Amino acid sequence: MICGEPTCDGHTSAAHIWRGPEEANLSGAHLEDAILRGTHLEKASLIGVFLERAFLGGAYLEGAVLTEANLEKAYLSGAHLETANLLGADLTDTFGLTWEQIQTARRDNKTRFPGYLRPSVAVEPEAR
Numbered sequence: 001m002i003c004g005e006p007t008c009d010g011h012t013s014a015a016h017i018w019r020g021p022e023e024a025n026l027s028g029a030h031l032e033d034a035i036l037r038g039t040h041l042e043k044a045s046l047i048g049v050f051l052e053r054a055f056l057g058g059a060y061l062e063g064a065v066l067t068e069a070n071l072e073k074a075y076l077s078g079a080h081l082e083t084a085n086l087l088g089a090d091l092t093d094t095f096g097l098t099w100e101q102i103q104t105a106r107r108d109n110k111t112r113f114p115g116y117l118r119p120s121v122a123v124e125p126e127a128r
Contacts, residue, residue, distance in 0.1 A: 023042075023043045023044060023045075024041060024044040024045070025044070025045045026041075026044060026045065026046050026049055027045050027046065027047040027048055027049065028047070028048045028049065028050075029046075029049050029050070030050045031049060031050060031051050031054055032050055032051070032052045032053055032054065033052075033053045033054060034051065034054045034055070035054075035055045036054060036055060036056050036059050037055055037056070037057050037058055037059065038057075038058040038059060038060070039056075039059045039060065040059075040060045041059060041060060041061050041064055042060050042061070042062045042063055042064065043062075043063040043064060043065075044061070044064045044065070045064075045065050046061075046064055046065060046066045046069050047065055047066075047067045047068060047069070048067070048068045048069060048070075049066070049069045049070070050069075050070050051069060051070060051071045051074050052070055052071070052072045052073055052074065053072075053073045053074060054071070054074045054075070055074075055075045056071075056074055056075060056076050056079045057075055057076070057077050057078050057079065057096070058077075058078040058079065058080075059079045059080065060080045061079060061080055061081050061084050062080050062081070062082045062083055062084065063082075063083045063084060063085075064081075064084045064085070065084075065085045066084055066085060066086050066089045067085055067086075067087045067088055067089065068087070068088040068089060068090075069086075069089045069090070070089075070090045071089060071090060071091050071094055072090050072091075072092045072093055072094070073092075073093045073094065073095070074091075074094050074095070075094070075095045075096055076091075076094050076095065076096050076097045076101065077095065077096025077097075078096070079096075079097075079101060080101075081101045081102055081105050082101075082104045082105065083104050083105065083106075084102075084105045084106070085105070085106045086102065086105045086106060086107045086111050087106055087107065087108045087110065087111060088108065088110040088111060089107075089111050089112070090112045091111070091112060091113050091114060092112050092113075092114060093114055094114050097113075097114060097117060098117075099117060102117075
């Protein structure tokens with residue numbers, strides 16, 4: 001189902017392709033301050049999405065592609081990030097994120113974590 005319309009600058013709106021709640025293509029969308037509590041975004045394409053200060057408590061993001069996504073100061077308590085792609089993602093100053101949530105996520109040396117997780121990340125630095 002097509003949900004978005006082209007904007008005046010020629011880009012497509014945030015939810016331009018929606019294949020049900022999973023597998024949404026929201027790449028590059030500006031979702032700052034969005035309330036996405038419990039949202040099902042499994043396998044969604046969220047490449048370069050702007051989720052600063054977003055509320056993602058309990059969101060289902062298993063297998064989502066969050067490459068170079070900006071999640072700075074986002075609330076992630078209870079978010080399901082198993083097998084998510086976090087390569088180059090900015091998780092600086094996020095709230096409620098635990099090592100268990102990101103243990104099976106793909107990450108690299110460009111992935112930025114909040115200060116309270118840095119010691120755990122240093123123990124296991126390789127990308128998964």
